[in-house]
Structure formats: C-alpha cells, structure tokens
Amino acid sequence: MNGEPQPRRTNRLVLLLLLVPLVAVLVPWIYNRSGPSIGGMPFFYWWQLLWIAGVAVCIGIVYRATRGSR
Amino acid sequence: MIPKFNGLEFGIVVGMFAVVTVIGFLATRWRRGASLASVEEWGLGGRRFGTWVTWFLLGGDLYTAYTFVAVPALLFGTGAAGFFAVPYTIVVFPLVMFVAARMWSVCHENGYATAADFVRGRHGSAILALLVAITGIVATMPYIALQLTGIRAVIETMGIGGDWPLWLAFIVLAAYTFFSGLRAPALVAFVKDILIYVMVLVAVIYIPYKLGGYDVIFHGASSALAAKGYGTLLSGSQYLGYTTLALGSALALFLYPHAVTGVLAARSRDVVKKNMSLLPAYSLMLGFIALLGYMALAAHVKPVGGTAAKPDTTTTVPVLFNTMFPHWFAGIAFGAIVIGALVPAAIMAIAAANTFARDIYKPYFRPTASDREEGLVSQIVSVILKLGAVAVIVSLKLTFALEFQLIGGVIVIQILPAVVLGLYTRWFHRWALAVGWLVGMGLSVYMLYVTKSLTANHFGGASFALSTWGFHTKLTIWTGLVGVAVNLIVAAVLTPLLAWLPKGRDETTPDDYLEAEAPPIPA
Numbered sequence: 001m002n003g004e005p006q007p008r009r010t011n012r013l014v015l016l017l018l019l020v021p022l023v024a025v026l027v028p029w030i031y032n033r034s035g036p037s038i039g040g041m042p043f044f045y046w047w048q049l050l051w052i053a054g055v056a057v058c059i060g061i062v063y064r065a066t067r068g069s070r
Numbered sequence: 071m072i073p074k075f076n077g078l079e080f081g082i083v084v085g086m087f088a089v090v091t092v093i094g095f096l097a098t099r100w101r102r103g104a105s106l107a108s109v110e111e112w113g114l115g116g117r118r119f120g121t122w123v124t125w126f127l128l129g130g131d132l133y134t135a136y137t138f139v140a141v142p143a144l145l146f147g148t149g150a151a152g153f154f155a156v157p158y159t160i161v162v163f164p165l166v167m168f169v170a171a172r173m174w175s176v177c178h179e180n181g182y183a184t185a186a187d188f189v190r191g192r193h194g195s196a197i198l199a200l201l202v203a204i205t206g207i208v209a210t211m212p213y214i215a216l217q218l219t220g221i222r223a224v225i226e227t228m229g230i231g232g233d234w235p236l237w238l239a240f241i242v243l244a245a246y247t248f249f250s251g252l253r254a255p256a257l258v259a260f261v262k263d264i265l266i267y268v269m270v271l272v273a274v275i276y277i278p279y280k281l282g283g284y285d286v287i288f289h290g291a292s293s294a295l296a297a298k299g300y301g302t303l304l305s306g307s308q309y310l311g312y313t314t315l316a317l318g319s320a321l322a323l324f325l326y327p328h329a330v331t332g333v334l335a336a337r338s339r340d341v342v343k344k345n346m347s348l349l350p351a352y353s354l355m356l357g358f359i360a361l362l363g364y365m366a367l368a369a370h371v372k373p374v375g376g377t378a379a380k381p382d383t384t385t386t387v388p389v390l391f392n393t394m395f396p397h398w399f400a401g402i403a404f405g406a407i408v409i410g411a412l413v414p415a416a417i418m419a420i421a422a423a424n425t426f427a428r429d430i431y432k433p434y435f436r437p438t439a440s441d442r443e444e445g446l447v448s449q450i451v452s453v454i455l456k457l458g459a460v461a462v463i464v465s466l467k468l469t470f471a472l473e474f475q476l477i478g479g480v481i482v483i484q485i486l487p488a489v490v491l492g493l494y495t496r497w498f499h500r501w502a503l504a505v506g507w508l509v510g511m512g513l514s515v516y517m518l519y520v521t522k523s524l525t526a527n528h529f530g531g532a533s534f535a536l537s538t539w540g541f542h543t544k545l546t547i548w549t550g551l552v553g554v555a556v557n558l559i560v561a562a563v564l565t566p567l568l569a570w571l572p573k574g575r576d577e578t579t580p581d582d583y584l585e586a587e588a589p590p591i592p593a
Contacts, residue, residue: 028312028313039283044302045361052159063344063346
C-alpha cells in the first residue's frame, strides 16, 4: 500500500477498458443479426449506436484515472 | 427531373453564409497574440484552444459535410456496408487517445507544427520528413475538393445551375481564412455544429414521424435494397471488408494534416485526452445521419443532378430534406451543410499549407526564411489550395473525385510507422522506414490501380477483392491495411540489415513526450 507501484498498476489495468469497444464493434459476428429490435430498429444498428455511448464512458473513465499523470 | 427553385430557401442559405463570413473576418481579433504573421499564430491559433474550442474545432474538422452527404448516400446505395462509418468513428478514439497526447507533448515542447516537423526531429532524416510532408499534402488535396461536392449537392437540389456559387463560396472563404487563419474555422465551427445538431435532432424525430416510424423505414429500406441485391444486414463475405475498412479508416484519420493541426492547437495534453471522450457525441450524430439514407429509401427519394441514367447520389439527403421539410427548415438544413463544408475545407487548406511552408519551402527553397515569411507562404498557399480545389472539381467528373478520396486514406496511412511508432520507439532505422514507405505506397497504389468498379476499370475504390490474387473467395479487404502491413514488415526486416548506416540524430528527449501544460498566456 505504500507509494509508487500501487497506483501505477491500477492505471495499467484501466487501460484494458479501451479494448472493450474495439472488440464490441469490430467483430460483426457479435451483432450482424436483426433481432432483438428496439422500436423497429434492428439489433445491428442499435448495438453499434449504443457503443458510441459505451466508448465515451470507457474513455472518460480512463481519462479520469490518468488525468494529470505523466 | 430538375428541382424547383425556391426563393425563401435560397435567401436563408445566403443569409447564413453572410453571417458566417462576418464571423470569419471578426475572428482576426479573437484571442490574438502579438502578431498573426507566423505559422504558430496564424496556423495553430497560438496553441491556446481549451476543451470546448478544441471539441468544436476537431468535430468540425473530422465530421465533414462530405460525411453528411456521402455516408447516407452509401447506405442508400449499398445498405448495411455503408454503416462502417459508425464503428470507424467509435474505434478511432480509444486507438488514438494516448498517441495524440504524446504527439501534442513532443510537438509542444519542441515547437513542431506538423507531423513532418516531428519526423525530422525524431529520426534526424530530411528525406523521411519530406516523404511524410508530401504524403500529407497529396492525401489532403482531394479531401478539400470533396467538401465542394457537399456544397454542390445542395446547390443542385435547390435548382441553381452553374459553378459560380462554388467559386463565390470558396473565394470568400479564402479571403477571411487568409487574414484570420485557424481562428476563423474554429469560431465558425461553433455555428456549424449547433446548426447540424439541430438539423439532425429534427430530422431523426420528424421524418420517422411522417413516414410512420423506424419499423416502416427499415422494412421499406430492406425491400428497396433487396431489389438491388443488398440488404440491411451484412452478408458473410462482407465481414472482413467491413471490419478492415472501419479499423483502417480509424488508423488513418489522425495522420491527416488537418487532424494533427486540430490536436496541436490545444492548450494542454489533458485537453487532447479529454476530447477523445467528448468527440463521440459527433459519432452519434453521424450514426443518425447515416440512417437518413434508409429514410430516403423508404420515402422513395429520387436523387437529382448528374445524368438521367446516373443521378448524383450525393443529393439523396438534400432531396429528402426538400420533400420532407417545409422550405424554411430545408433552407436552414442546406445552410448547415454548406457551412459544414467550409469549416473542414478551411482547416485542411491551413494544415496542408503549414506543411508546405514548414517542411518543403523552408528546408528546400529558403533555409533562411523568417517566421514571418514562413507564415506568409502558408497564407498564400492556403488560398491557392482552395481555388485549385474548385478548379479541379468543376473540370473533373464527380465520380472521379469520390474515388480519389477513398485513396486518400490508403495513402496517408503509409506514414503510420514513421509517425506513430516513432512516438514510442527509435528502434526503426530511418532508411528502413523510408524504404518501407516506398514499398507500402507502391503496393497500395498498384492494388488501387487493379481495383475495378461498376463504372471504372482502374482506381475503382479502396476495397480490394482477394480473388484478384487467385484466392477462391468473395472477401474484400481495405487496401491501406495490406499496404501498411507490408510497409511495417519491410521496415522491421531492413532495420537490423541497415545497422551499418549512420542513425539519424534524435533531438527529442524521453521527457518531451510527457509534457503536460502550455505556459500561461503572456498578459
């Protein structure tokens, strides 16, 4: 718990969050289907649109964890 | 079909253009330093932009009018494959977040204004810097020209003939950018983005309401696409093309000079990083704009312009607006698209002109040029680039220009090893990087050359059919990714082999890549 190594290790793990949206939208096997649809919009479309919010949240968390760090 | 001219619509577009012109000229006085006469001040706005200005600037810069008309046109024409723009603008931000932050720091610490400046300092190679500079300029020029097709789509839809509106718009744009530099598009971007957000919000609520909901839209689009052999889902053979196009376009985006300029104009490293989580708001807008293509299919929109047999599909969205909206709102939406073309065109011209002044003019023509002279060259070149773009677009066929833009990404990604890997390691030898560039570029251009499309025998797009090389498959892959992979392999193999050649001098230090803050603004 003392000093340097602890926060740095946390930072490194947080970076893995950046990989999640990459996998979610770059692997069409996950989402190339029409159901379940929301309000008439097929899964293919709302899944990818949803990950726009997802990527903003992931980067926001990484930004907060690494803000001001060198 | 020739669309009918409407005075109210035209008046609103002209009025909006006039307001933006006044803002463009007033920008000269906005947060100005001692003098505008240098690349630092004119071309980078003094590197003083905070979170919000950077957000509007980068948003206005990366999400161009061409995107607003071409992406929905792509869904209108080919269905699900056109939606690649959404994963593209999702993955770009996690990919570049830390790269852009390092780039900002090292450039700020050493006074670099372009990617080529950085490459010269990092690898100690004038040749490599020249290759990076030329690549950036060549990839940007057709992109500037393409912004004009967005304006032209609106003009055609409004029923106005002739090329004079294009000339007029770009001459006025060139005039205020000459004086205000990067401050002009940064201020105009506020107006542009607010208008576009309003336009999209209204469009995605009002048009589905009139058409009977998203259910009706997707069914209508699906049956219209089925008639052409496409659909609202990907076919199995489209997976590889979809993924590589999204990933490759994302890797290429921040290598364009105008994206680098937007990043370097920020005030601090944190401003850059924070923006990576704020910019996806534009992607959401883009995602809904893309769906306008399906709304156009469901509403049985017929594009105008072009020839009777082959209408100009970039007019799909303007025609949709014209049929759906009352004239006054269609006018506002058209004005938004026109302004949306001016902002990125201005930034692209500034970025390419900075690159010319800093990395070609000064080292090769006038090594003794002062900051003032460098700035003036940049100002003049930005005017030439804009007027050149108009000349190209009015003289070349439209389809030709569209294909050049696809090629832009394939070309610009070839500087990735020198720039992006250069930010992290000096392991690569400068000559290995130069040869890698040459081989990667050569291969890419060859692959583009042999790519056919329905209308062209060569340069028919950036999706390379693997069957061209004898594979028994319908798979396609984004050409640039193949080129840059080969580029990297060549650079990696040659680096140990060329160890006997002298390495370039690295003028940067490891600490430079982590620098956080700009010094306070002098009073």
